[in-house]
Amino acid sequence: MSDELLALTAAEQARRIEAGDVSAAEVFDYWRGRAAADDLGAYLWVADQAPEDAGGFPPIAVKDLFCVRGVPSMAASRILEGYRPPYTATSVENLQNAGIQVLGKTNQDEFAMGSSNENSGFGPVQNPWDRTRVPGGSSGGSAAAVAAGTAPWAIGTDTGGSIRQPASLCGIVGMKPTYGAVSRYGMIAFASSLDQCGPLTRDVTDAAILLNRLQGRDPCDATSLGIEGGVPLPIAERLDGLRFGIWGMEEPGLEPGVAEQVRGTLAKIEELGGSVESIELPNAGHGIAAYYVIAPAEASANLARYDGVRYGPRAPTNGDLTALYEQTRHDGFGEEVRRRIMIGTYALSSGYYEAYYGTAQKVRTRIAQDFAAAFQKVDFVVSPTSATVAFKLGERTQDPLAMYLSDYYTVPMPLAGIPAISIPCGLSEGVPVGFQIAGPAFSEARILDAAHALERSIAFEGVPVG
Amino acid sequence: MAGELSKILEHVETMNELDLEGVEPTSHVVDLTNMLRDDVPRPSLPREVALEQAPDATQSGFRVPTPGAS
Numbered sequence: 001m002s003d004e005l006l007a008l009t010a011a012e013q014a015r016r017i018e019a020g021d022v023s024a025a026e027v028f029d030y031w032r033g034r035a036a037a038d039d040l041g042a043y044l045w046v047a048d049q050a051p052e053d054a055g056g057f058p059p060i061a062v063k064d065l066f067c068v069r070g071v072p073s074m075a076a077s078r079i080l081e082g083y084r085p086p087y088t089a090t091s092v093e094n095l096q097n098a099g100i101q102v103l104g105k106t107n108q109d110e111f112a113m114g115s116s117n118e119n120s121g122f123g124p125v126q127n128p129w130d131r132t133r134v135p136g137g138s139s140g141g142s143a144a145a146v147a148a149g150t151a152p153w154a155i156g157t158d159t160g161g162s163i164r165q166p167a168s169l170c171g172i173v174g175m176k177p178t179y180g181a182v183s184r185y186g187m188i189a190f191a192s193s194l195d196q197c198g199p200l201t202r203d204v205t206d207a208a209i210l211l212n213r214l215q216g217r218d219p220c221d222a223t224s225l226g227i228e229g230g231v232p233l234p235i236a237e238r239l240d241g242l243r244f245g246i247w248g249m250e251e252p253g254l255e256p257g258v259a260e261q262v263r264g265t266l267a268k269i270e271e272l273g274g275s276v277e278s279i280e281l282p283n284a285g286h287g288i289a290a291y292y293v294i295a296p297a298e299a300s301a302n303l304a305r306y307d308g309v310r311y312g313p314r315a316p317t318n319g320d321l322t323a324l325y326e327q328t329r330h331d332g333f334g335e336e337v338r339r340r341i342m343i344g345t346y347a348l349s350s351g352y353y354e355a356y357y358g359t360a361q362k363v364r365t366r367i368a369q370d371f372a373a374a375f376q377k378v379d380f381v382v383s384p385t386s387a388t389v390a391f392k393l394g395e396r397t398q399d400p401l402a403m404y405l406s407d408y409y410t411v412p413m414p415l416a417g418i419p420a421i422s423i424p425c426g427l428s429e430g431v432p433v434g435f436q437i438a439g440p441a442f443s444e445a446r447i448l449d450a451a452h453a454l455e456r457s458i459a460f461e462g463v464p465v466g
Numbered sequence: 467m468a469g470e471l472s473k474i475l476e477h478v479e480t481m482n483e484l485d486l487e488g489v490e491p492t493s494h495v496v497d498l499t500n501m502l503r504d505d506v507p508r509p510s511l512p513r514e515v516a517l518e519q520a521p522d523a524t525q526s527g528f529r530v531p532t533p534g535a536s
Binding site for chain 2: 178308358401
C-alpha cells in the first residue's frame, strides 16, 4: 500500500482512508517516514508520531512561519530559534479541525524575504528536479517537499510571489488567494497589507480542497472575510466562451524556453474553446519598485518586536537595555532581513515618507486600476509565473536587485489584492515552467475551474527526475 | 551593503517616471470599514504560559537590564 500512496493525490488518499483500504494513522506514518528521510533541506521539523486522531486526510507540510502550538515556529530565523508558540494560527487550526494534521514545518527564506530559499537562517533548500538549482522562495521548502514526494501537500504564504514562484520552479500547483480570503492570525507577519496564506499541491483539485478549508472569516483578523459560498471542487473540462488576456510576453528577461511553453499553453486554451488576446498592464512594470518600498516599510515595523525580551534567544551583553536590543537584533537577523529593515525605515523616515511610501501607494492604485480595466475585457489575466526556470544556487545571491526582479510577474497581484494560481505547463532545460492565471477579487472558484480544465489538457508529468 | 542599497533605491526611484498627479494612495486593497467583533470576554493566556518562551523571566514578568545606564 505505502508505495501506492506516493502516486496518489491527497484527495485520492482521502478516498482510500474513507473506503477503509488504509487507516489515517498508517497514512500519517508513511508520510512521516518520507518527510524524516528528506535530504533536500526542505524540513526544519518533522512530527515524531501520529496524533491520536489522524483525521480523514493525509497530513500536511506547513511553512515554518505559521505558529503551531508547542511546535518550533521560527520563520526560519535565528532570532526565533527554538521558539514554540503557545497558540496555533487560525489557518492551521482550520485544517486540523477538518482532519488534516501537521506533518512538519518547512524551510523558507527568513521571514519570507527572498525568492530562492537561500536566505533561510537554517540553510538552503535544493530543487528536487536538479539539486544544483534553487526551489524558489520564499515557500521553497513547502514546494520542494511536495515536488519530491516528501509531503502529500503543503501550505505557504505569498507576499510578492512566495507561493506561486516556488510552485512554478518545482513543477507543482500554488495559489495565492484574494487578500482577506484566509485569516492571517498566527502567521508570523512580513508585510501585513500583502501577506496571504495558500495551498501548494500536486494538482488543482487538492488546491481547491485545501483552500476551502483554509478560508473563512476570523474574529482574530479584522481584515479576513472568507470566500462567500466557499470553494467548490473544480470540474470544468472546457474553456468555452472564456476570454484570456496574455501579458508580459515582450519582457526582455523572459527566457525563450519559458515563452515557448507559455505559448503552447495558450494554444491549449484555444483548443479547449477559450479565446486569447494580448492585454496591457501599463503600470505593472513598476510593480517591483512599489513592492520594494511597501513590503520593506511594513516589514520594518512588523520586525520591531524581535528584541530578545519576550521570546527567542537573547544576545549576551553587559550593557543596558538598548545594547541588548541592538546586539540581539544584530546577531539574530540575516543579511537580507537587515537590508529590508534598512530600506523600510529609510522609506518611512520623516522627509522621505511621501517620496517613497506615498508614491508607492499611488503606484499600487494604478496597478489595481490596470487589472480592473483588463477584467472589463477578459475573464482572466495570464502570464508566465517566472521569467526564468529555476536558477542555480548562488547565482543571484550577490545581486539583490536581480533577485528582486525574479518576482516581476507575481508582484502585481498582491499589490492589487487579487487571486492567482500557478500550474506547471511543461519543461525547459529539463526543469518545470509555470503558467499563471489571475482573476478579479474572490474569483477563486472560476480560476480553479479554468486551471482544472487546462491541467487535464497539459497532462504535466509531475515527477522529478532521479 | 551601502552600494547594494543605493542600487535598490535607484530602481525604486523609477516610480517617479509615472505621472501620479491626483492618484489616490492605496493603503488597503479590500473595501472594509469598521470590522468589529462582538465584545465578548474570553480567557487570555495564563501568565506562566506567556512567560514560558522568555529568555529571562521572573514569576511576574520579563527581566531586562536597566533601560538607561548609558
